[in-house]
Amino acid sequence: MSSxxxxxxxxxxxxxxxxxxxxRDDPTVSDVAIIEDLGELGRVTGGALVILTHGASHQAGGYxxxxxxxxxxxxxxxxxxxxxxxxxxxxSTAAGIADRRGIGILVRPATTDLxxxxxxxxxxxxxxxxxxx
Numbered sequence: 474m475s476s477x478x479x480x481x482x483x484x485x486x487x488x489x490x491x492x493x494x495x496x497r498d499d500p501t502v503s504d505v506a507i508i509e510d511l512g513e514l515g516r517v518t519g520g521a522l523v524i525l526t527h528g529a530s531h532q533a534g535g536y537x538x539x540x541x542x543x544x545x546x547x548x549x550x551x552x553x554x555x556x557x558x559x560x561x562x563x564x565s566t567a568a569g570i571a572d573r574r575g576i577g578i579l580v581r582p583a584t585t586d587l588x589x590x591x592x593x594x595x596x597x598x599x600x601x602x603x604x605x606x
Contacts, residue, residue, distance in 0.1 A: 474503045474520070475598055477551050477577050485593050489585060493560045494568045494578035500551035505594040507587050511541050519549030522579075522594055524587055530556040538567045546574030554579040 476499045481490055503520035508529050517523055523545060525533060533541050533555065545553055553576060555563070560580040571578050581590060 474501050476500070477502050477522070480522070480594065480597055481579075483597050486597060489590055489593070490554065490579050490581055492577060493555065493563050493580050494571045496552075496575055496577040497572060498575055500575055500577070502551045502594075502598065505591050505598070507591055511537060511544070514541055514544040514548065514550075517545065517548045517550050521548070521550045522552050522554065523550050524554040524581070524591060524594075525556070526587060527556050527558070527583065530559040534559060534562050535564070538563065539570055542567060542570045542574060542576055542578075546570070546576055550576055552577035552579050554581050556581060556583045558583045 478499045506521045
C-alpha cells in the first residue's frame with residue numbers, strides 16, 4: 474500500500490501520471506485495475522487506482538464522467554486515470570464530485586502501454602527493488 478501522492482512522486486511513475494484534479498486528502502492506493510468499459514467500475518476494489526483504457530476514457534466524457542466518479546466513489550477507488558486525449562473534458566461538476574468523494578482524477582499519455590503502466594504501479598505498491606532502481 475502507498476499513498477496516491479507517494480506513487481505519483483516515484484521516479485518510475487512521475488513521468489507517466491499526473492493530476493488533472495488533485496485530492497484534498499491523500500488516499501491510500503492498494504490495488505490497480507484496468508477498466509475497458511465504465512460498467513466494470515462496480516467491480517473495482519477499495520483503494521484501486523483505476524486506469525481507463527482509451528475507449529473507456531473517451532466514453533467517460535461529459536455526464537458519464539460524473540457517473541463514473543460516483544460509481545468509483547461508492548467502491549472506494551483512490552483515483553481514475555484518463556487518457557491525455559480526454560482529460561481536457563473534465564468539467565467543474567466532475568471536479569467537484571471527485572473532491573467530495575476523495576477520488577483523484579489523473580492523466581496519462583495517450584500512447585502509454587496500459588499493461589506496462591499497471592505493472593509499474595503494482596511494482597511500486599509491492600515495494601519492488603527493481604522499480605526503485
